[in-house]
Amino acid sequence: MNIEHAAINILKRGVELDTKKRYTEALVCYQEGLQILVDKMKGEPDESLRSYLRKKVEEYMNRAETIKKLVLQQKEAGQFHEQIHIENNSIGHSYKTLFGRFLDEDVQFVIVEDPYIRYHHQCQNFLKLSELLVRSCPNLSYIELVTSSDVKSANDQKNCFHILQNDLGRHKIKLTVKYSETLHDRQIILSSGWIIKIGRGLDYFKAPENKYCLGVFEMDLRPCLETTVDIVHSKNVRQIQS
Known part of the structure; x- marks a missing residue:
């Protein structure tokens, strides 16, 4: 070609x-x-x-x-709304592909609301998102995660966040983790005004079939679960961070 x-x-x-x-x-x-x-x-x-x-x-x-x-x-006008439907078993929906176009020098802080960043693979999803934010947002200084805890996974969860807080600190980015047992909505809020609402939160990828199949590391090659993504814009987002 x-x-x-x-x-x-x-x-x-x-x-x-x-x-x-x-x-x-x-x-x-x-x-x-x-x-x-x-x-x-x-x-x-x-x-x-x-x-x-x-x-x-x-x-x-x-x-x-x-x-x-x-x-x-x-x-x-506060009327922007873009919807993406991810079909079951489809590929090509990594975080970068899905909303990487909104991650730039205008992003100074990010708030992630997702009640299911508890278990190992879910913490890895948050880690992958954090890596993408570090690479794409040169002026990022603050990430806030709002999630829930689980008795069985609490220690591993806190250890994951502690390690990530230290690593992000080396990039001059502060990570704050808040817990809510009533949180239901799942969304990623950028200080630039963009809000990405993913029906399944960050955990919309299927587990890889084995340790050596395509999609283990390259998430654009990982089959997905069906979900809907709504992208909106709000001029009031900057008021969220105190």
């Missing part, structure tokens, strides 16, 4: 997401596809092909700008 076809496939995926009103995902595809086309256009000696590529770039760039304005308008 040549570079031009690769770009067109990415842009077609953008159109598909655009049609489903998954605008922020569509924008990522448009930006990736456009960058490939622009690079191809710059090095293309054939004037007719360069003209064709220029036309395509303008077409998708205009649509990308329209979406940017639409997302901004919906955010300002």
Whole structure:
């Protein structure tokens, strides 16, 4: 497959997401596809092909700008809502793929509300999220986890959090863990205003079939349980942290 076809496939995926009103995902595809086309256009000696590529770039760039304005308008009006349905046994839904596009220099603190960060694999899920936050959010200084405890797992749970607190501290990030026995909702709140609500919380991956199968480490290759993800934006999020 040549570079031009690769770009067109990415842009077609953008159109598909655009049609489903998954605008922020569509924008990522448009930006990736456009960058490939622009690079191809710059090095293309054939004037007719360069003209064709220029036309395509303008077409998708205009649509990308329209979406940017639409997302901004919906955010300002407090009406932004993007929904993603993860089907049973589907792959390609790592935390980075699902909401990594919202993790950037604007994120200064993150609040994770999930009642089921208790057992080993659930603590590992939170660890994977923490690693992603450290890599993606250069200005992150505070993570708050609100979860519940379980008598059987309490010691292992606290040990996990203690180790992670020390490690995050080396990156100048403070981790605070709060416990609630009445918590039900599951959501990730970013200081930039984005709120990711995952029906199953962080624990929507199926257990790997064995220790050496694909998906043990690369979560985009791990089959998922069915769940729904709702992404909204609130201008009042910054008031949450005291």
